[in-house]
Amino acid sequence: MGHVGFYGLDESDLDKEFRLPTTTFIGGSESALPLKExxxxxxMAYCQHIGVEFMFINDLDQCQWIREKFETPGIMQFTLEEKRTLLARMVRSTR
Known part of the structure; x- marks a missing residue:
């Protein structure tokens, strides 16, 4: 997290809690989080194996829907049965 200095912050700011805007879903049910969280x-949402570019979309509702699907904590965690079903559907779709 050494990049915080670029924004005029320092390491001590990482423990400060910040109120989350209503345009984000990263807080889940929480309305404020420490900066490091x-x-x-x-x-986790935007810098892992998959990314998404959506801010060119002019429809705010569509942008919010995409943001919610990527930012909500735990939304992409599936049970073993759900993973098997998804795999079966992907295999079937390639036939």
């Missing part, structure tokens, strides 16, 4: 959750 905000950064961690955003990195």
């Amino acid at each position: 905000i950064i961690r959750r955003l990195e």
Whole structure:
């Protein structure tokens, strides 16, 4: 998290709690989080194996829907049975 200095912050700011805007879903049911948790959750949503570009979409409702699907904590965690069903559907779709 050494990049916080670029934004005029320092390491002590990482423990400060910040109120989350209503335009984000990273807080789940929480309305405020420490900065280090905000950064961690955003990195999990946007800096892992998959990314998404959607801000060019002019429809705000569509942008919010996409943001909700990527930012809500735990939304992409599936049970073993759900994973098997998804795999079967993907295999079937390629035939």
